[in-house]
Amino acid sequence: MRLRTGRWILAAGLAAGIATGNAWAAPETDETVSIKTLSGAYLAARVAETDNDLASAINYYRRAISFDADNQTLQQSLMLGLISQGSFDEALPYAEKLKEVPEVERFSRLALAVDSIRGERYAEAETWLKLTLESDLDRLITGLMTAWAKLGAGDGAGALAFVDQLSGPEWYDLFIGYHRALIAEQAGEMETARTAFEATKTNVSAGGAAPEVFLRSLEAYAGLLSREGENDKALEVLSTAEEFAPGRVTIQALREVIEGGEEATALVPDAQAGAAEALLNLATALNRSGGESFVRLYLQYAVALRPDSDAILVQLAGIAEQQSNAEAAIANYEKVPTSSPMRRIAELQLGLNLADLERFDEAEAHLKAALSEDENDMRAYLALGGVYARQENYQAAADLYDRAVARMGEPTRAEWNIFYQRGIAYERLKEWDKAEPNFHKALELFPDQPQALNYLGYSWVDMNMNLDEGLAMIQRAVELRPSDGYIVDSLGWAFYRLGRFEDAVRELERAVGLMPADPILNDHLGDAYWRVGRKREATFQWRHALALEPDDEVKADAERKLAEGMPPVEQRAEAEEPSEEAQPANLVPLPDGADERSADEPQVETVSADRVIHVVLPGQSLWSIAAELLGDGNRYNELLDLNPDLRGDPGRIVPGYRLNLPQPAN
DSSP: OOOOOOOOHHHHHHOOOOOSOOOOOOOOOHHHHHOOSHHHHHHHHHHHHHTTOHHHHHHHHHHHHHHOTTOHHHHHHHHHHHHHHTOHHHHHHHHHHTTTOTTTHHHHHHHHHHHHHHTTOHHHHHHHTOOSSOOHHHHHHHHHHHHHHHHHTTOHHHHHHHHHTOOOSTTHHHHHHHHHHHHHHHTTOHHHHHHHHHHHHTOHHHHHHSHHHHHHHHHHHHHHHHHTTOHHHHHHHHHHHHHHSTTOHHHHHHHHHHHTTOOOOOSSOSHHHHHHHHHHHHHHHHHHHTOHHHHHHHHHHHHHHOTTOHHHHHHHHHHHHHTTOHHHHHHHHHHSOTTSTTHHHHHHHHHHHHHHTTOHHHHHHHHHHHHHHOTTOHHHHHHHHHHHHHTTOHHHHHHHHHHHHHHHOSOOGGGHHHHHHHHHHHHHTTOHHHHHHHHHHHHHHSTTOHHHHHHHHHHHHHTTOSHHHHHHHHHHHHHHOTTOHHHHHHHHHHHHHTTOHHHHHHHHHHHHHHOTTOHHHHHHHHHHHHHTTOHHHHHHHHHHHHHTOOOHHHHHHHHHHHHHOOOOHHHHHHHHSOOTTTSOTTBOOOOTTGGGOOTTOOOEEEEETTEEEEEOOTTOOHHHHHHHHSSOGGGHHHHHHHOGGGTTOGGGOOTTBEEEEOOOOO
């Protein structure tokens, strides 16, 4: 299982998960120029595209076009590459050449429409937005942008009428309702705007499918109400948004503006911004459903219309992060305006990207400076702690999270991740007595949080304690995140550790299907194959894991298994069984049925006037014993004080262990 510390700042700040890269331009290299054939240049371009190296792909396509200037396939690929990279103006000549080609006009004519709208040539834009071939997605994009073009031309009534006649699948409703409200507000039709905004506010089910669009609609509605002098109602709308997405920085910033008596700026102030908003909305919704190539394209169309939009720039930076393009991410974060409420998040993410480039000293200095500006900002602790974790400096991370907890006061759901990350740091330091309560606290603040369920559940299984509860936690995490390869791997590996090898194969095959390029998951699947007798497939998986460049530990283990195979299960179990000398001296055999007692029948005995003993039962931990017998799980520290052999090694608490308890108060 891969136990991850993760990257949490964006998720905590604005619910923006991105999936593709925003590359940067690079000069044509000697290698590109040296290619002497059309086929060689074309193949090199396709390979570069596969590697998400857009700059090289663009250079190779240019080289290919030098051999065949009228080739529309090459022109199309070059145009899309230039737009995806952000070189929008360079793409326009190719868009002009391809404007009548039905198979590509959805991109070529959209580019020409964007250029017309930013030049305030609105009638011209409407012409470009008429396509020969349209999917549902194309029809919604061109429809919304046509309505905005009509508004830009001064025809507010026509814009509203055009939006009203748009029809399509049920998922259209949120987008149409939101843009109807925005257009009505710009056209001065306030009652129409309020009615449309109110309808989007109640469309929570659609918000679950397109959360970013739903939340921006609530922010826009609150801004309108505030500008109309209805601050109380505006704050109520923001409360609805906060229930949907706690801790979202743009909502918090708007609340501060309204409560401070300032005028809220319109989220979408004009037709050009409205067209950009339509592209942004569709991009974020597509990203949620996995349309990565479209996400990148539509965001670049949007940024061409509104280059200073903090929302678009942060989305583009997130795309670059997902594609391991830290330099491009940094470039986009640096463009976020200093006046933006997202600037703080941009600064924190910038520090994390410096760490991704292994510029750790710069990352630490940058994030320490950010933390010193606001020592109550939990996101800054998470970012700096993440950099420490990248360097496996878990003691520094634990100390930092201790500082965070001391500063936060009464924790809320938004702070669950501080406890989760502190739990990870202490677990890595092999201080389970400190780690476990943090995972419990994280789940108390955020019940059913998949990462916390996964980490605590697997840790229990790995330590052969609380097996049923631990497995149930992992299964629940998989239910909540069925497409997370790491969590599915946890379930498969838990089955493996429990000797349920067929179940392990099933889940590990699914995990590898979700994340085929991860060496650890492939290595785990190889182990499971071996245990069910599929030894040829096992050796294939181990070799594949080695080809994926694993860390030294996984590499050495895979090489050993390829050379020697794996020992029989019985031999393995015997080798892992603690020796008699290693068993705790106060371990006693449990009576038959000891694990079937009811919760109100704790096995406690008074040995003497100053000593009370509890015999540990299957499934119990220090935390659960403290909660059950002492009334508070946080009193596990008292148990450690009375049982010093457990401090630093709480895994020694096993069924049958005789645990010293505090004396009753009376």
